[in-house]
Amino acid sequence: MATPSSSDNLMETLVSLCKRRGIIYASSEIYGGLNGFFDYGPLGSELKRNIRNAWWQDMVHRRDDIVGLESSIIMHPKVWEASGHVAGFSDPLVDCKVSKQRYRADQLFFAAVVVEGVVAGYVSALESERTTEELQESAETFKRKKALQGTLAPVVVKEFTEATPEEIAQIPSPATGNPDLTPPRSFNMMFQTNVGAMTDASSVAYLRPETAQGMFVDFKNVLDTGRVKLPFGIAQVGKSFRNEITPRNFIFRSREFEQMEMEYFIMPDADWLACHESWLTWCQDWLKSIGLPESHLSLHEHPKEKLAFYSRRTVDIMFKYPFGVQELWGIAARSDYDLQQHQKFSGVPQTWFDETTKAKVVPHVIEPAVGVDRILLAVLCAAYAEEDVKDEKGNVEKRTVLRLHPRIAPFKVAVLPLLKNKEQLVGRAKDLYTKLKRRYNVAYDDGGNIGKRYRRQDEAGTPWCVTIDFDTIEKPGDTFTLRDRDTMQQTRVTEAELFAMLNEKVDNA
Ligand code: ATP
Secondary structure, X not given: OOOOOOHHHHHHXXXXXXXXXXXXXXXXXXXXXXXXXXXXXXXXXXXXXXXXXXXXXXXXXXXXXXXXXXXXXXOOHHHHHHHOHHHHXXXXXXXXXXXXOEEEHHHEEEEEEEEOOEEEEEEEEEOOOOHHHHHHHHXXXXXXXXXXXXXXXXXXXXXXXXXXXHHHOOOXXXXXXXXXXXXXXXXXXXXXXXXXXXXXXXXXXXXXOOOHHHHHHOHHHHHHHOOOOOOEEEEEXXXXXXXXXXXXXXXXXXXXXXXXXXXXXXXXXXXXXXXXXXXXXXXXXXXXXXXXXXXXXXXEEOOHHHOOOOOOEEEEEEEXXXXXXXXXXXXXXXXXHHHHHHHHHHOOOOOEEEOOOOEEEOOEEEEEEEEHHHHHHHHHHHHEXXXXXXXXXXXXXXXXXXXXXXXXXXXXXXXXXXXXXXXXXXXXXXHHHHHHHXXXXXXXXXXXXXXXXXXXXXXXXXXXXXXXXXXXXXXXXXXXXXEEOOOOOEEEEOHHHHHHHHHHHHXXX
């Protein structure tokens, strides 16, 4: 795991590594960037594609009960009325009237400063790992500055959504330190657009805030044409858009992101709890299979009173990011809410004919929903390491390494001719490179000394380097030096052995 001294440092280090190595850039950077939008560079787009492909392979190709779907991003606006998003997909927004900063009321906290049992004022803090400590420290500062005598009570932390009008009139804005905050109001997070040449109420449409509705709206189509029978799932990977009030923590919360969602349709009387449990296990195992350490994963069960009204149970798989333990993957038992709603709004039955009971039923749904960008960030956090190593002359130097799982690493192998001006070495290297490229994304690097080239590949997360050296061309056996990223051990392998290893560790992982 990473070594920079603090979690802030790790995020800063990662953001700069991402920029330097072409993993992630701010969107439209030459115009100053656009808050909440990002671009994936040459290495990042490969990493993201590999995560997406691994999920698709395991979720769809390697199973018999799940089929794929690619629905449109802009759907009929009625979809979002039926799903409840038009009325209810909102976050509580708070404005600072002076600084014009905006906050999510559920991410803004406050506490009364209570001295000798009397409320002397209020302090506020944004959500972080240290919210309580920050509020306590601010309360102490408040007491000192006002020269208040007596005992300060430990702070009782409250969400801004719970503040009374009297409290709102006294709670300081985090931006100005003065009571400049508005009461919370609902802010719908869907991006609106207009379809067609007219821009009136009849042309309003939305960029989808989740991919899930595509699976519900196409449920009948898939049922009628997909040769499927209950229980079965429909999976989709694609962009979603949310006008987040406070995009933050790099790609963790952005306004345009990518989701991988699957709706698993089951009989209304099926053991939904067991099904939910088995998807929870599947998702955790999958995250571990692409290299996330178990020690960084945990579960958060949504308390009954905080469940969405249609949900019977929601459990989030949490990841320990440098900025705190946060939701990575939500697994919800959504009952038959969505299909019932679409049946009601469209007038088209959303039913499955059960041969045994000869009855038509509206299936229930278990939904694992995860963000690709959040997985990618978790993968980078877990893979990043800095180590002291010795170079060929015995000098200690720092090596930065991304210990990415071979299945998702952008390059699987780097081919390195020992010297770039020796025709025989280059010829053999190019030949191997061409063969490998037909199956894998492979790097070719002939610049600088071999140690430097290893370091470059370590930082890009390339699991293996293959060096074509004099032994390759002068000794029998046509072997190369295979250097392992993690152990830095070097062994000699033939071309056939190299392909067999990649087959085992990449294709069959
Ligand atoms: P949060 O509470 O963090 O806003 P959510 O519970 O609203 O997330 P869901 O609607 O369950 O999220 O979406 C499913 C998954 O999509 C999340 O678990 C997360 O991985 C991803 N996701 C949601 N919102 C964002 C975002 N703004 N940026 C990146 N990924 C996101």
